[in-house]
Amino acid sequence: xxxxxxxxxxxxxxxxxxxxxxxxxxGLRSDGLRADAPExxxxxxxxNAPLVAMAPGTQMGSRSRLTAKESVFADGVFRSAVTFCAxxxxxxxGLIVYELIIQxxxxxxxxxxxxxxxxxxxxxxxxxxxxxxxxxTLVSALVAxxxxxxLSIGTALFLTEICPRVIRPVLSMLVELLAAIPSVxxxxxxYFVLVPVLRLHxxxxxxxxxGWTGLFSGRMYGFGMLAAGTILAIMIxxxxxxxxxxxxxxxxxxxxxxxxxxxxxxxxxxxxxxLRNARPGILGAIILGMGRAFGETxxxxxxxxxxxxxxxxxxxxxxxxxxxxxxxxxxxxxNTYLSALVEMALILFVLTLIVNGLAGLLVWSITxxxxxxxx
Amino acid sequence: MTTQNIQWHRRLTNALALGVITFFALIVTxxxxxILGTVVKRGLPALNLAFLTQIPVxxxxxxxxxxxxxxxxxxxxxxxxxxxxPLGIGSGVFLAEYGRNKYGNIVRFTxxxxxxxxxxxxxxxxxxxxxxxxxxxxxMAGSVAxxxxxxxxxxxxxxxxxxxxxxxxxEAAFGLGIPKWRTTLxxxxxxxxxxxxxxIMLAFARIAGETAPLMFTTLGNEFWSVxxxxxxxxxxxQIFKYATMPYDQAHAQxxxxxxxxxxxxxxxxxxxxxIASRGTLKGAS
Numbered sequence: 290x291x292x293x294x295x296x297x298x299x300x301x302x303x304x305x306x307x308x309x310x311x312x313x314x315x316g317l318r319s320d321g322l323r324a325d326a327p328e329x330x331x332x333x334x335x336x337n338a339p340l341v342a343m344a345p346g347t348q349m350g351s352r353s354r355l356t357a358k359e360s361v362f363a364d365g366v367f368r369s370a371v372t373f374c375a376x377x378x379x380x381x382x383g384l385i386v387y388e389l390i391i392q393x394x395x396x397x398x399x400x401x402x403x404x405x406x407x408x409x410x411x412x413x414x415x416x417x418x419x420x421x422x423x424x425x426t427l428v429s430a431l432v433a434x435x436x437x438x439x440l441s442i443g444t445a446l447f448l449t450e451i452c453p454r455v456i457r458p459v460l461s462m463l464v465e466l467l468a469a470i471p472s473v474x475x476x477x478x479x480y481f482v483l484v485p486v487l488r489l490h491x492x493x494x495x496x497x498x499x500g501w502t503g504l505f506s507g508r509m510y511g512f513g514m515l516a517a518g519t520i521l522a523i524m525i526x527x528x529x530x531x532x533x534x535x536x537x538x539x540x541x542x543x544x545x546x547x548x549x550x551x552x553x554x555x556x557x558x559x560x561x562x563x564l565r566n567a568r569p570g571i572l573g574a575i576i577l578g579m580g581r582a583f584g585e586t587x588x589x590x591x592x593x594x595x596x597x598x599x600x601x602x603x604x605x606x607x608x609x610x611x612x613x614x615x616x617x618x619x620x621x622x623x624n625t626y627l628s629a630l631v632e633m634a635l636i637l638f639v640l641t642l643i644v645n646g647l648a649g650l651l652v653w654s655i656t657x658x659x660x661x662x663x664x
Numbered sequence: 665m666t667t668q669n670i671q672w673h674r675r676l677t678n679a680l681a682l683g684v685i686t687f688f689a690l691i692v693t694x695x696x697x698x699i700l701g702t703v704v705k706r707g708l709p710a711l712n713l714a715f716l717t718q719i720p721v722x723x724x725x726x727x728x729x730x731x732x733x734x735x736x737x738x739x740x741x742x743x744x745x746x747x748x749x750p751l752g753i754g755s756g757v758f759l760a761e762y763g764r765n766k767y768g769n770i771v772r773f774t775x776x777x778x779x780x781x782x783x784x785x786x787x788x789x790x791x792x793x794x795x796x797x798x799x800x801x802x803x804m805a806g807s808v809a810x811x812x813x814x815x816x817x818x819x820x821x822x823x824x825x826x827x828x829x830x831x832x833x834x835e836a837a838f839g840l841g842i843p844k845w846r847t848t849l850x851x852x853x854x855x856x857x858x859x860x861x862x863x864i865m866l867a868f869a870r871i872a873g874e875t876a877p878l879m880f881t882t883l884g885n886e887f888w889s890v891x892x893x894x895x896x897x898x899x900x901x902q903i904f905k906y907a908t909m910p911y912d913q914a915h916a917q918x919x920x921x922x923x924x925x926x927x928x929x930x931x932x933x934x935x936x937x938x939i940a941s942r943g944t945l946k947g948a949s
Contacts, residue, residue: 367845368762374754375763375771378819381812382774385781388792443688451682452689463693469929470699471873473900474922477907478699481706481915523695530692554678577780584782586876587904611784611876618788618880634788638781645780 389635396628404632410597412621417629419636421597425514425607426640429589430582432518432603433525438575441526445533450559461534468527476591479520484511484592487519492604507602512594515603520592521582529578532652536570537563539656566655573651580644583637586611610637700926707923710916716924720886720902723911730921732888733897736803737872737928739890740882740898743807744871748814749864755815756822756860761848763823772820779816786812787877795881803896806882810874814867821866825859826852865936872929875900899925 396404400417407418448461488511495505505515540563548562549555564571594606595616610633621627714727721728755775759768790809795801829852837847853860878884883895884905890896899921906918 361843364843364845367848371754371758371762374751375758375767377751378755378778378815379771379774381815382778382781384793385778385785385789388789389785392788392792392796440688440692443685444692446685447689451685460689460693463696466930467692467696469869469933470696471875471900471925471929473873473875473904473907474699474703474926477903477918477922478702480907482698482702526692554674556678556681557674559681580780584780584784586782586784587900591904591907611782614784614788615876615879619883631788631792634785638785641780641782641785642777645777649776 385638389631389638393628393632393635395624396632399625400629404629405636408597408599412617412623412626415623415625417625419610419629419633421599422608422610422613422633423636424599425593426583426609426611426637428603429514429517429521429593429607429609430579432514433521433582434575434579436519436522437526437529437578440522441529441574441578442533442571444526444530445537446559446563448530448534449537450555450563464527464530467523472524472585472587473591475520475524476588479516479588479592483520484516487511487516491515496604503601504603507600507604509604510594510606512592513604513606514593514600517589517593517607517609518603520588521585524585524588525578525581528581529574532574532577533567533571536567536574536652536655539570540566569651570655573648573653573655576644576648576651580641580648583609583641583644584611586615590615610634610640703919703922703926706916706919707921710920711923715917715920719888719897720917723909723913728917730897730899730902730917730924732885733899733902733921734924734928735890736882736885736896737899737925739892739896740803740807740810740878741868741872743804743892744810744814745864745868747808747811748818748867748871751811752815752818752863752867753822753860755819756826756863757848757853759819759823760826761844761852772823775816775819778812779820782876783809783813783874784876784879787879787881790877790881798893801881801883801895803882803892803894806878806896806898807892809877809881810871813871813874813877817867817870818860818863821863822856822860825856825863828859829855861936865933868932868936869929872932873900873925875904899928 396417400407404417404419405423406420407416408420409416409418410421411417444460444464448457448464452460488509492505492509492511492515496509499505544562544566545558548558553561589609590612593608593612595608595612596606597608597613598605600607614630614633614637618627618630621630715729715731716734717731718727718729719732720730755771759771759775762768763771787806787809790805790812794805794808798805833851833855834847837851838844842851878898878901882898882901884901885895885897887897903918903921903925906914906921909915
């Protein structure tokens with residue numbers, strides 16, 4: 290009982306002090322709160338005086354108030370700094386678009402929309418058309434998808450639904466490592482290992498049994514659309530598999546349980562409950578993989594044979610937007626030639642933009658609301 | 665009888681389908697082992713000290729290596745990191761802490777767009793920005809391209825891991841009167857450190873082997889050069905060049921280069937994994 294009044298009394302006298310001398314003299318303040326004196330000089334706003342008086346632990350109160358004041362400034366600086374980073378990110382995309390348009394202006398004004406539909410590629414006569422390259426880009430990506438989609442959906446299903454817990458991390462790491470191999474090493478391997486195998490074993494086999502389709506005929510070089518599509522398939526497997534896996538995991542557990550409770554076998558459950566629900570997301574994963582395939586450069590450049598022709602046969606050499614840039618850009622002479630190659634890059638950019646936008650929308654429609662699983 | 669038949673039929677389909685799925689999953693790992701196996705088998709014979717310490721010699725002469733390309737690649741990575749890591753983490757912090765609105769959505773969308781832009785297109789932008797302006801090829805141009813490629817990867821992953829930090833931790837810091845910038849830098853970011861390091865690792869793994877954006881920016885160099893303003897050698901460029909030459913000696917060099925490059929990338933990935941996992945343990949305890 291006796292101890293309680295004591296601190297309150299001292300507290301009262303303290304808080305009374307500043308309150309009383311608020312208007313005029315500061316004798317009491319300066320000797321009681323010497324430590325604060327230099328700081329208050331920095332910040333002499335009179336309007337804040339009552340706040341100091343009301344704070345029970347005056348010393349603490351005033352100090353935190355001052356840091357708060359400074360930190361309003363610091364907060365502003367911090368916010369501006371991270372905003373600057375975000376603006377730099379947006380600006381770099383803006384720069385890509387701007388530079389591509391500026392640098393390809395010459396070619397655009399010279400050839401117009403005919404550039405997209407012409408089959409001519411004549412650096413000497415300075416006449417260019419992008420059709421064989423657009424064709425090559427689309428066809429090589431299509432071949433890659435036909436090979437990669439079943440495999441990657443299978444892998445995703447296996448990892449999420451069938452795989453024993455023990456080997457799951459090992460298998461998913463192996464698939465991840467596939468994504469870490471550089472494009473040029475895929476190219477190297479394709480050049481010396483895949484192409485001979487295709488030429489000596491796979492292509493004769495396909496020509497013998499599937500030659501009637503017209504897709505597998507003509508001279509067998511090994512290099513060509515089929516080689517490029519195969520290597521692309523291996524390269525886009527990990528991305529399709531990992532996104533499909535994410536989408537499949539987003540399907541509610543109750544859906545699976547409901548199917549099983551109705552007596553479905555595991556496969557029927559996967560088909561009815563999982564795959565059907567995840568369909569738009571899986572489509573998004575596939576399209577995203579296609580976007581990757583459009584932009585892959587080195588491995589394709591090394592395997593596709595680099596001939597600017599449209600051919601029905603997958604054995605024939607072709608060319609893609611990315612590979613023609615990689616092959617010819619450093620050696621291109623003449624402004625029109627350079628400009629035409631930049632326009633190819635612009636077409637490639639627009640293609641991937643459309644494809645990725647579409648895919649992003651589809652994946653988002655499935656995974657929204659569920660927290661994204663971290664690798 | 666009929667129901668039994670259906671059951672039998674369904675069971676068979678089930679077994680077949682599950683078998684096919686398992687088979688597909690196993691097939692997917694085959695290319696990995698084939699590629700890594702070939703790289704080791706063909707790269708190991710020519711791997712020696714000279715390869716790591718000497719610069720390339722003309723075809724026909726013995727010896728020679730990729731020392732200049734190894735140094736060049738490390739320099740490219742270092743300078744690209746100076747561009748990509750601060751901008752990436754900064755953008756990630758913006759998205760997580762200030763980006764729950766319209767502007768955040770714009771930045772998020774743009775980051776995804778940038779992530780999908782083919783590397784060769786980014787290389788061409790760096791060419792137009794740096795090479796055309798300066799009038800000559802240089803290491804800097806290549807670093808700009810690689811740095812831009814790092815930004816969206818780091819930004820999006822950083823955002824994700826920052827959002828995983830419980831709101832209660834932020835509120836605890838605010839309750840102590842700690843301002844937002846201090847809370848973010850001293851409380852939120854350290855808590856998410858492991859995830860941010862993983863994002864940097866992902867970005868490294870993505871750009872370390874990139875060849876296409878270097879072809880008309882960094883260009884490559886047969887000689888020693890550590891001048892950022894000049895063309896410089898880089899491992900992926902050197903591998904590409906040797907692979908497409910019609911000489912066995914060049915091919916051997918390409919395979920050894922591939923082995924060294926893969927080893928460097930795997931080392932980066934594994935070292936960062938270890939750091940990241942240690943950070944997680946520290947955060948959990």
